[in-house]
Amino acid sequence: MNVIDMARINKTYGKGESAVHALRNISFAVGEGEFVAILGASGSGKSTLMNIIGLMDTADDGAYTLDGRDIMKTRDASLTRLRGEKIGFIFQKYNLIPKYTVLYNVALPLLLAGMGYAGARRQAAETLERVGLGDKLKRKPAELSGGQAQRVAIARALVANPPLLLADEPTGALDKKTGEDVLDFMQELHTGMGKTIVMITHDPHVATRAGRIVHLEDGQIDS
Secondary structure, three states, rough: OOOEEEEEEEEEOOHHHHHHEEEEEEEEEEEEOOOEEEEOOOOOHHHHHHHHOOOOOOOEEEEEEEEEHHHHHHOOOHHHHHHHHHHEEEOOOOOOOOOHHHHHHHHHHHHHHHOHHHHHHHHHHHHHHHHHOOOOOOHHHHHHOOHHHHHHHHHHHOOOOEEEEEEEEEOOOOOHHHHHHHHHHHHHHHHHHOEEEEEEEHHHHOOOOOOOEEEEEEEEEEE
């Protein structure tokens, strides 16, 4: 089964002579349990593609199915709920809330989805244990190293057990050694836990850590 199925996706910003064709006839699929890197330079369209995959933007036309759901036929009001159910996001800058503890940062997606505090706290603690941070529950993000903060972000992405993890330049804010450690852990998520991961990156070395690389150039997949 494919978690992502895209066919003939187009996205244009602006009109007339000032129009920018960000994506042109994009077609690709990601199977369940795959680890795929989308590799492209600045301006290649990878951010636009990530936003469409992540339900933060919509394509002008084409077909997009996410975990069996026809996204092109889904109303905007339902996309926020689907985003929370289907996708765990891992951001370059972690996007942790400084005033909250590590535990509460990870529990927050569950709380926003309507889970009770006791259940969300328990599930968040279990997930933090899985990523090796069971002893950091009461810490604040500022008390963590960069690698630990990114693991908290990964735990937050994992906590609701979504079918897709979407990682946006996950090592971009880390030094080389810490970045390699995070990539090692992402590979463990893929091989050990069978997680489906799509990673957006401009770095060819980072991309090689995925099982498959999709090259994006000038809004098109370079086959």
